[in-house]
Amino acid sequence: MIWILVIVFVVCLVLRFPIAFAMGLACFSYLLAKGIPLIVVPMKMYSGIDVFVLLSVPGFILAGNLMNQGGLTEKIIKFCNHLLGHIRGGLSLVNIGASMLFAGISGTAISDTASMGSILIPAMKKEGYDTAFSCAVTAASSTVGPIIPPSVPLIIAATLSGLSVGKLFLAGALPGLLLGLGLLLTAYFISRRKNYPKHERSSFGQVMRSFVDTFWSLLMTFIILYGIIGGIFTPTEASIIAVAYALVIGKFVYGRLNFKNIQVIFLDSMKTSASLMVLVGFANLFGFVLITEQIPQTISSEILGFTTNKYVVLLLINLLLIVVGTFMETIAALLILFPILLKVALAVDVDPIHFAIIAVLNLIIGLTTPPVGVCLFVASSIGKISIGAVSRAGLPFLLVSLTVLVLVTLFPWFSLVLPNLFMD
Structure with a gap:
């Protein structure tokens, strides 16, 4: 059957x-x-979404949309341009740096590609950057978002496994920064080789004024992380605080929000949240069918029957998730595969926090993996160029991402040092 x-x-x-x-x-x-x-259909769908921590997802989606429409993206790009624009290929570095800062607001790779790409890809083309390179940088940089906290995929992983959201957020920080640094260095060396343009160095005063202008936006990330990790409020409460903060900053500090566009933002956020909850509900039903057919046990026994070596098992899981990530959105893939593969990882003594970071990192790298990575499609459509050209230009960035994945897989320290330091 x-x-x-x-x-x-x-x-x-x-x-x-x-x-x-x-x-x-x-x-x-x-x-x-x-x-x-x-009758199993509504029962299983409801039980899938009847999880308290999932209430935080619509909140973070709404907060991200409010901050994005409130001018946050432009201010972050401006700040990064003052900070990095004087370096050769500065605009490509701005692209990656802005994604690292924007990661704390959006938390998803596709939204990062769309929002950053719509601004930076045309700007890079105008300044003389190769179109394929501009699109490739944008797609690659968007993979930092779902790792650096707060992260929607990590919240989903916590929901599926019962792990602490705060610990997962801390666990993603170092791998996210390592990935961002690797992409920055790659973009710099390519830019030097191709002699891409650079801007005049901004004065210290310009940098500080831009930082102050961006400060209120970045403060939201600090409030969310400090509140969750410090035990002041739950992730769900944090998401509501983020919405209230975003409304105040967008309306009274940046002056970009008004009653009309707030209505549109709320409606768009409701649509996105509803579609995500339907996905979670059907995924729980899908999981019920897999359990009924004993698929998780079969996969686990097949892998463990082949080998019980921890690193070989992780290699097989990495290969599977990379392939799945090329054609399936991160959250959908997590919902289907994460509970199954977590049991396999636990059987060979892999720490669940460490495995969650490996799984999310795999799937977001898959979004930029040829030939059908979703972020490649988004970037190529913005740049009006073939996905093949973007894929070829993105190979150096993909190699760096895979290198970071290998390091994070082989050395649990990158994922576990911060959770062990702050939350044990």
Whole structure:
């Protein structure tokens, strides 16, 4: 019967159904064929979204949209330009640096690619940067967002595993910074080789004025992290505080929010949150079907039957997640695979916090992996260039990302030092 699930799911994906409906139709077909009462559908969907920490996701989505529409993206880019623009290829460094700062607001790779790319790709093309390079930098830099906290994928991983959101946020900080630094160095060396332009050095006063202008935006990230890690409030409460803060800053400090655009922002955030919750609900139903057919046990026994070496198991999991990440959005892939693969990792004594970071890092790298990485499609559509050209230009960045993945996989210290230091 499991082949009915697989065939319907694959056909729906080929027909470009949204991933949530592909899972839903596949599960519905399986239940009908198996003769299982359809009352299971609403029961399992509801139990999947009836998790307190998931309430934080709509809050963070709304806060990110409020800050983005409130002018945050432009101010972060301006600050990074004052800070890095005088270096050769400065605008490419600004692209990556802004993504590292913007990571604390958006938390998702695709939204980062779209928001940053719509501003920076045209600007880089105008200054003489190669279009393929401009798109490749934008797509690669967007992978930093879901690792540097606060991160929506890490919240989802915590929901699926019962792990501490605060510990996962701390665990993602060093790998995220390591990835960002690697991308910065790669962009710099490519820019020097191709002699890309640079701006005049900004004065110390200009840098400080730009920092002050951006300070209120960056303060939100500090408030969220300090509050969650310090035990002052839960992730759900933090998301509501972030929304209130974003409204005040966007309206009274930046002056970019008004009643009309706030209505649009709330509506867009509701649509995004609703689609995500439908995805979570159907994924829980999908998981019920997999458990019914004992798929997790089969996968676990097959992998562990092949080898019990921790590093070989992690290598196999990395390869699987990279491939899945190329054609499936991060959160959808997490919902389907993370609970299954976590059991395999635990069986070979991999720390669950460490494994969560490995899983998320794998899947976001997959978003920039040729030939069908989602972020590559977004960047190429903004730059109006073929995805093949963007893929070729992005290979050095992909190599750096994979190197960081290997380091994080082999050395748990990168993921565990901060959680152990601050939360044990």
